Amino acid sequence: xxxxxxxxxxxxxxxxxxxxxxxxxxxxxxxxxxxxxxxxxxxxxxxxxxxxxxxxxxxxxxxxxxxxxxxxxxxxxxxxxxxxxxxxxxxxxxxxxxxxxxxxxxxxxxxxxxxxxxxxxxxxxxxxxxxxxxxxxxxxxxxxxxxxxxxxxxxxxxxxxxxxxxxxxxxxxxxxxxxxxxxxxxxxxxxxxx
Amino acid sequence: xxxxxxxxxxxxxxxxxxxxxxxxxxxxxxxxxxxxxxxxxxxxxxxxxxxxxxxxxxxxxxxxxxxxxxxxxxxxxxxxxxxxxxxxxxxxxxxxxxxxxxxxxxxxxxxxxxxxxxxxxxxxxxxxxxxxxxxxxxxxxxxxxxxxxxxxxxxxxxxxxxxxxxxxxxxxxxxxxxxxxxxxxxxxxxxxxxxxxxxxxxxxxxxxxxxxxxxxxxxxxxxxxxxxxxxxxxxxxxxxxxxxxxxxxxx
Numbered sequence: 519x520x521x522x523x524x525x526x527x528x529x530x531x532x533x534x535x536x537x538x539x540x541x542x543x544x545x546x547x548x549x550x551x552x553x554x555x556x557x558x559x560x561x562x563x564x565x566x567x568x569x570x571x572x573x574x575x576x577x578x579x580x581x582x583x584x585x586x587x588x589x590x591x592x593x594x595x596x597x598x599x600x601x602x603x604x605x606x607x608x609x610x611x612x613x614x615x616x617x618x619x620x621x622x623x624x625x626x627x628x629x630x631x632x633x634x635x636x637x638x639x640x641x642x643x644x645x646x647x648x649x650x651x652x653x654x655x656x657x658x659x660x661x662x663x664x665x666x667x668x669x670x671x672x673x674x675x676x677x678x679x680x681x682x683x684x685x686x687x688x689x690x691x692x693x694x695x696x697x698x699x700x701x702x703x704x705x706x707x708x709x710x711x712x
Numbered sequence: 713x714x715x716x717x718x719x720x721x722x723x724x725x726x727x728x729x730x731x732x733x734x735x736x737x738x739x740x741x742x743x744x745x746x747x748x749x750x751x752x753x754x755x756x757x758x759x760x761x762x763x764x765x766x767x768x769x770x771x772x773x774x775x776x777x778x779x780x781x782x783x784x785x786x787x788x789x790x791x792x793x794x795x796x797x798x799x800x801x802x803x804x805x806x807x808x809x810x811x812x813x814x815x816x817x818x819x820x821x822x823x824x825x826x827x828x829x830x831x832x833x834x835x836x837x838x839x840x841x842x843x844x845x846x847x848x849x850x851x852x853x854x855x856x857x858x859x860x861x862x863x864x865x866x867x868x869x870x871x872x873x874x875x876x877x878x879x880x881x882x883x884x885x886x887x888x889x890x891x892x893x894x895x896x897x898x899x900x901x902x903x904x905x906x907x908x909x910x911x912x913x914x915x916x917x918x919x920x921x922x923x924x925x926x927x928x929x930x931x932x933x934x935x936x937x938x939x940x941x942x943x944x945x946x947x948x949x950x951x952x953x954x955x956x957x958x959x960x961x962x963x
Contacts, residue, residue, distance in 0.1 A: 538784065538787065541787070542780050542784075545776055545779055545780050545783065546776040546780075549771075549775055549776045549779050550771060550775060550776070553768070553771045553775065554768045557768035557769070558768060563769060563771070566768075567771070567779075570779055571779065571782055571783060571786075574779065574783050575783065575786055575787070578783075578787055607871060607874065643765055646762050646765045646766070647765055647766045650762075650763055650765065650766035651766065658871060659871060660868065660870060660871055668730055669730075669760065669763060674732065675732055684870060684917065685917060685918070687918065688868050688870055688917050688918050690727075690732070691866075691868055691918070692868060693726075693730075694723050694726060694727075695868075697726045697760065700759065700760065700763060701756070701759050701760075704759050704762055704763070705755070705759050707762075708758060708759060708762055710755040710758055710759060
């Protein structure tokens, strides 16, 4: 990881000096990880690709604001998380959900009553994936953003607060509410109490 | 008398799972001694671990090249003129107030400018009615979230607060337009709505149970939701009339 960060420093120096090759190297190095983050937050490939574009563009324009004491990847991921969060909030204001409700339509969650027995092992993985989608669709934009940053990105509550411009207590409550939703939907499929 | 052991709450177990607990060492000791809590903690870990099963799709070969080919032409654009990336920025609602201002402006411009016929004015009125109707519906959604919130617990209202910030400026413009055109009923409802929106926009991002209860009481005692609903349906009725014939009574 340290070597990668060192080579990020070289590419960054080139990009800051106006060399597009340097920035292209950073796109090649971090594009896929950013796509994964954006997909987890937005729930679909099209929006995820838009978020990646926007994040790289913002990062390029703010290169002079990047503090080299922080990891470049963390800085970049915070920008991408913010872009995705903006998109989710805008969607929510228009009452659009970016997340598919699941294969059965709007009532997919009704397929998963709390007392369902765990399904056969062969279909467990597909079942779990389906339930994760349902759980994510039940989260608010803030809960989803906070959960993805905590669970998948490994950010601390304090870092999530900074990234999403929230009080730490609000970030913590968002993570906890999101986890409750995940457990409520997912636990029955795993044969554990929520 | 021995001290009764305190079992951690579910939320504490979740925070401990993420290494965020306030007293991690004490919790570790408790988990070592308490089979029930240890089992609960393992259930938390197992459930959250299963979330990893939902892997994002692979964006395919040549992904970085695709990103770069879209990105490179935009890097040379000055920031102020840069096009938004796809739908991401286009869909931001920062334009709410601008839209309201342009609609109100166009409406008054149309009212006071010489007109060769009435059709364009009717069209402008309908556009404004649609915008005000939509504004009332969105405000209603914000208020409903507060009214329907679970009582007795604190509520994170940061999303509602941001929506309220957007809606306040538009509400003011629509209220001024309504006052100027003699729509007294609409202006009064917009004014009451605006006060609540301002309070929400300027308030904390998390409402304590007492504050939430007090806000709910204000919304309910003033009958704001009912008034918004009534005036909203009158506006929708006028929209239809603006399409099919002369407008009806003022609000």
